[in-house]
Amino acid sequence: MADTEVICANPQCRVAEDRKCLEGYEELGKCPFYGREPEEAEDEQTGDDERVEDTFDGIRLPDALALDTARANRILTILSSRMIGIIGAYDSGKTSVIAGLYDLFQMGPVSGAIFAGSSTLHGLEIICHDARVTSDRDEAHSERTKRGEVRFYQIDVRSSGELQSLLIADRSGEEYEEVADLAANASAMFELRRADVITVLVDGRRLVLPTDRADTMGAIPLIIQGMIENDAFVRKPNLAIVLTKDDVVQASPKRDRVRQDFLAIVDGIRENFGDSFGDLKSFITCASPKEANVERGAGLAALLDYWLEPNAAPKGALLKFRSGRVFDGLTIEEADLG
Structure with a gap:
């Protein structure tokens, strides 16, 4: 069988x-x-x-979490957008700057710019939660960006009657620090290739600490040098150099020295790398203060103005080509044919 x-x-x-x-x-x-x-x-x-x-007879809505690279690229192609790359070492305040700006819009217009929407509202709310009273935390906190991923937060604003979309990139600080060691790290960073404004964060708290001061002052120029040498920027973006955590600086007896250190960093970058950027400005901010001596979101309105400011048109040089032939030296003269 x-x-x-x-x-x-x-x-x-x-x-x-x-x-x-x-x-x-x-x-x-x-x-x-x-x-x-x-x-x-x-x-x-x-x-x-x-x-x-x-x-099911309803409407399926897309999620409103932070965007990946592909979705951010689609927004760049269909909307009038500006890409903002935020660079800083670990715990320098990248996420706090994004969350702080979004929180300012909860109170009304920011420096004349009106909040006009976002496709990442849920993502923005997530990074803001730990800095709010409802989180039941003893002090403001920001979620750390995971290594190996870049997230984009979109904020649409209406300024001077025009609608503008900001795409703000958030990537782990360790990855930016490694740019100086490996060229491939820079070439793979989409947010740098497409950036209109590069925002470099200088951690004010680390400048206050004697143990971290020298490393902080030396790390920022090395990151920028690595990006330039490894061709991270396709065009000349504007550069914003931002001192963060000013509440800690103001509460320190070393605040005058910290300000001098920050100015020294700005002057050094301007002197050594200024030609690689369209424009360069410095800012002092406090996005999420842990001390009561500085207003929450201080300096972010001025930074937003700079992000929205149009980049200068690239300057080109007129090149004259001569092949060595006599005809190349001839000029056209008007003739009276009448």
Whole structure:
């Protein structure tokens, strides 16, 4: 007598080979998939899905989380947009700057710019939550950006009657610090290639600490040098150099020295790398103060103005080509044909 053919509707099951049920049934006949062709289960599942789909008569909305690179690129192609790359070492305040600006818009216009919408509202709310009273935290906190990913937050604003979309990139600080060591790190950073404004953050708290001061002053120029040498910028973006956590600076007896250190960083970058950028300005901010001596969001309105400011048109040099032929030296003169 021929053996009965062993079949199973579960395509992952190998019961025909080892006589073991993938679902764990010792008696094969009790398994709902045993003895059935795969097409039967697929037909039943498809029918169930179709019935569920048919009952839905609403509108499916896209998620409002932070954007990945592909979705950010689509926005750049369909909207009048400006790409903002924010660069800084670990815990320098990148996420706090984004969240602080969004929180300012909750109170009304910011430096004349009116909030006009966002496709990343949920993502913005997530990064703002830990800095609010409802989080039940003892002090303001910002979620750390995960290594290996870049997130884009979109904020649409209406300024001077024009609608403008800002795409603000948030990437792990460690990845920017590694740019000086490996050229491939810079070339893979989409937000730098497309940037209209590069925003470099200088951690005011680390400038206050004697143990971190020298590393902080030395790290920023090295990051910028690495990006320039590794061709991270396709064009000349504007450059904003931003001192963060000014509340810590103001509360320190070393605040005058910190300001001098910050100015020294700005002057050094301007002198050594100024030709690689369209424009360069410095700002002092406090996005999420832990001290009561500085207003929340201080300096962010001025930074927003700079982000929205149009870049200068690239200057080109007129080149004259001569092949050495006599005809190249001839000029056209008007003739009276009349």
